[in-house]
Amino acid sequence: MIVFDLRCGTGHVFEAWFASGAAYDEQRAAKQVACPLCGDSAIEKAAMAPAVPTKGNAGPPPAAVKAFMAKLAAEQAKALEKSTWVGAAFPDRARAMHAGEEAHATIHGQATRAQAKALADEGVPVAALPLPVVPPEAKN
Numbered sequence: 001m002i003v004f005d006l007r008c009g010t011g012h013v014f015e016a017w018f019a020s021g022a023a024y025d026e027q028r029a030a031k032q033v034a035c036p037l038c039g040d041s042a043i044e045k046a047a048m049a050p051a052v053p054t055k056g057n058a059g060p061p062p063a064a065v066k067a068f069m070a071k072l073a074a075e076q077a078k079a080l081e082k083s084t085w086v087g088a089a090f091p092d093r094a095r096a097m098h099a100g101e102e103a104h105a106t107i108h109g110q111a112t113r114a115q116a117k118a119l120a121d122e123g124v125p126v127a128a129l130p131l132p133v134v135p136p137e138a139k140n
Contacts, residue, residue, distance in 0.1 A: 008035035009042035036128070038120070039113040069131075076131050083108045085136050091115040098124040108133060 003017050004024060012035050018024040027033050031041045083106040086093050090109030096102040108129065111119070119126050 005046035006033070006035075006043050007046040008038060008040040010035070010038055010040055012037045012040075013046050034113055039117045041113075073131055076129060076133075080108060080129075080133070082106055085109060085133075087135060091119060094119055094124050094126055095122070098122070 001017055001019060002021060002024070003015055005013055006016050007013050014036055016024075016033065018027070024033070028043055033043045034041045035043065086107045086109040088110050090107065091111050093102065093107055093109070097104050097107075111126070116126060116128065
């Protein structure tokens with residue numbers, strides 16, 4: 001694994017992990033790497049050297065990562081208990097609530113990066129969830 005500090009076209013700096021430098025190059029060329037803050041896919045390496053783990057400094061043990069992910073998934077599921085799944089209608093419903101055309105409610109659903117960016121640009125308060133979410137009838 002290799003970690004890079006990356007910068008988007010709007011200047012946000014963030015960290016991302018890749019299997020290799022070549023994997024980063026391939027994913028960037030395919031526009032699969034995007035800024036987690038604004039969704040911009042115009043990404044370049046920030047002015048820092050990559051941190052390559054070495055023996056004895058290979059990051060947290062797999063059991064710790066698995067335990068963290070399980071805790072994160074449980075916390076997200078708990079937060080979503082009071083939220084209504086609206087699926088692909090999410091952008092339209094969020095926009096309608098923001099405009100006062102629909103009563104405010106806690107909702108979650110699906111939006112593309114472009115849709116999420118458009119909502120943010122319009123001032124609609126939305127936030128990405130840390131883990132992917134599927135419809136209630138499917139198992140997460």
